[in-house]
Amino acid sequence: MGDEKKKYRSAEWFGAGSKDGFNHRSWMKNQGRPHDQFDGRPVIGICNSWSELTPCNAHLRDVAERVKRGVYEAGGFPLEFPVMSLGETLMRPTTMLFRNLMSMDVEESIRAYPLDGIVLLSGCDKTQPAMLMGAASCDLPTLVITSGPMLNGKFQGRDIGSGTDVWRFSEDMRAGKMTLEDFMEAENCMSRSNGHCMTMGTASTMASLTESLGMTLPGASAIPAVDANRYRVSHLAGRRIVEMVHEDLRMSKVMTRKAFENAIRVNAAIGGSTNAIIHLIAMAGRLGVDLSIDDFDRLARGVPLLVNLRPNGEYLMEDYYYAGGLPVVIDSLAGAGLLHADTVTVNGSSIIENSKGARNYNEEVIRPFDKPLNKDVGLAVLRGNLCPDGAVIKPSAATPELLKHRGRAVVFESIEELRREVENDDLEIDESCVMVLKGAGPKGYPGMPEVGNFPLPAKILRKGVTDMVRISDARMSGTAYGAVVLHVSPESAAGGPLALVRTGDMIELDVENRRLHLDVSDAELEKRRAAWTAPPPPLERGWVRLYHDHVTQAHEGCDLDFLAGGSGAPVPRESH
Structure with missing residues (x-):
């Protein structure tokens, strides 16, 4: 084998003249591979x-x-x-x-x-x-x-899309606008x-x-x-x-x-x-x-x-x-x-x-630069005392009127509590309120699920309202929509300010000025923090425990802290 072929990393396994090379080639040949495939x-x-x-x-x-x-x-x-x-x-x-x-x-x-x-x-x-x-x-x-x-997807003569239309159909059925039969038929037509x-x-x-x-x-x-x-x-x-x-x-x-x-x-x-x-x-x-x-x-x-x-x-x-x-x-x-x-x-x-020179065959689907669908509506990063390390909102998916809003917080300590209470007509909430979900971040769930676009209360949907300001340390499916503030960092399970929010607090959202503010005094927040206790790890063993102990926060990418940087792909030590 010539010098040119020795430059490849694989030659350390398949190179001739050693016991390891013999073994590696021989075992691979049990799949019927000819010898010249190992020629470098x-x-x-x-x-x-x-x-x-x-x-x-x-x-x-x-x-x-x-x-x-x-x-x-x-x-x-x-x-x-x-x-x-x-x-x-x-x-x-x-x-x-x-x-x-x-x-x-x-x-x-x-x-x-x-x-x-x-x-x-x-x-x-x-x-x-x-x-x-x-x-x-x-x-x-x-x-x-x-x-x-x-x-x-094709349903009743119109195109439908995975995820996005599922959320719409589900809300329409809860609001009495869609029958169960049509809902089930759409299931057969989407994928x-x-x-x-x-x-x-x-x-x-x-x-x-x-x-x-x-x-x-x-x-x-x-x-x-x-x-x-x-x-x-x-x-x-x-x-x-x-x-x-x-x-x-x-x-x-x-x-x-x-x-x-x-x-x-x-x-x-x-x-x-x-x-x-x-x-x-x-x-x-x-x-x-x-x-x-x-x-x-x-x-x-x-x-x-x-x-x-x-x-x-x-x-x-x-x-x-x-x-x-x-x-x-x-x-x-x-x-x-x-x-x-x-x-x-x-x-x-x-x-x-x-x-260069790519042709646009449908300017309704891909708009020219000077005739956009919307201007300056990319992902917005919010800051404030509720999210000192940042939070995220997708303005293009939100109702424009809600991008600047002040409302009374209605707090749910878990996604299970939220799903139970949104069907309760006795829940004290109206469309001006701000829904707040805790316990859905990287450590808290664990895994930071896509529950940030959580459902609106049934009694709100029956009014014809389809969007409210919602805040959480969760993520949102890319197929979803709404005035949804996500990735609040630090998360509630890590002791972030989100953990201290209570029902009745006033919250201000101002997307244009990139601000998310909890209208509670610093002294009161410190009092609440002193009474707060961290939730226990979700499991004592296995991957979930390793993940919980080492995952970074949303603004850091939710990677494990010991995986930052790479070590390349050196040739491992010889097999024995």
Whole structure:
């Protein structure tokens, strides 16, 4: 084997002339592999989050086969391996509890095996950041293929979208506006194909941001899961990852500070999920890139909302792809001077070069820069005595009249209490009140579930009211909507000011001035704090206890404190 081939990390496993090399090659040959596959060609790990328990990712075995074709054509040696999969639709108590565990699975699998380059097959909400976080900690040449969105749902002659319309249908049924029969029929009409949510939820958001970070091939993020173009781009990705290994184009060269700044501005323009804040901060932390919650407010200001997709607008991902997809948005932002041009993507060019001249085929779906859906309505970061480390609201998803509001707090100590009391017509609440939920943060639930867009009281819905100010230390599904303040930090279970709020307190929300204030004196808050006791850990053993003891707060990305920064992917010690 020549010197050129010895540069690959995998040669330490498969190189000739040793007992270990004999063993490694011999065992791999029990799958019928010819000897020349071990001749020093780059080994490409296809890291697959496929699972029948993760409907978004259930077709990724087929995608993996297309990647393998491309790898073989380019002279590489593809090896597919499974990792933990996080099924948003089925997993309890919340997939966010397991994002960091999955990232550790990805990281340790990459580090322990003879891999020179990685293709990550992701899709569902948490699988995307988890895989990127884990791979970033190893910093090998890496490329991502997302699962792609489902086709539009079709119900009674109109399009419906996953998540967003579920919340609407559920509230309509509680308010007596929709029959149970229609509700059940809509269930059969919503999820028409393989793929993740076809709204601009967290999965679509993270797919878009993965592309804007430069980690996918151009235009790949919006291709529907069942469109032949997704297989085509997967085949091309297999070819490209082999070239990336030759070029030593590692993740740290792609996911730079400037790439993250591009992603933040793209997120504002597409109306992306609030979850993006937590995930991007965590991903940046694995690479040692300095990124804070305040960057999202600063960089998103002045960026118009260009994408008319639910929950912020009218259309769905299939329409978005046919209109031109993310390259149109990137080209528009680049034309306004809002993106860094001196970044590199996995194909060797910048996102600006990749998107230059992208054509918009439907300006109702993707608005021109000077005719946006809304102006300056990106994610807003609030500060105040109720959230000293920040809180988040998505103005484009809220009723405009509620973006400046003062109201009486109605407090729920847990999500279970809230769900019980909202059906109680004796609950002392009206539409001017501010609903406050505690115990739903990273430590408190644990796992920070997507319960921030909690339901309105039944008696309020019957009035025809569809939105109220709601505040919590929880997250919100990217498919949801409402005047919802999220990610209050520090959380209540960690002793943040949210833990001290009582029913009857007055709370002021002023989104324009980025202010969230609890109108209670410092002296009274100190008195309450002295009487407060921290809740006990949820479990005494296993992953949940490790998570509870080491998870950071929302403004820090909810990663485990000992996972910040990466150690690369050195060759492990010899096997014995």
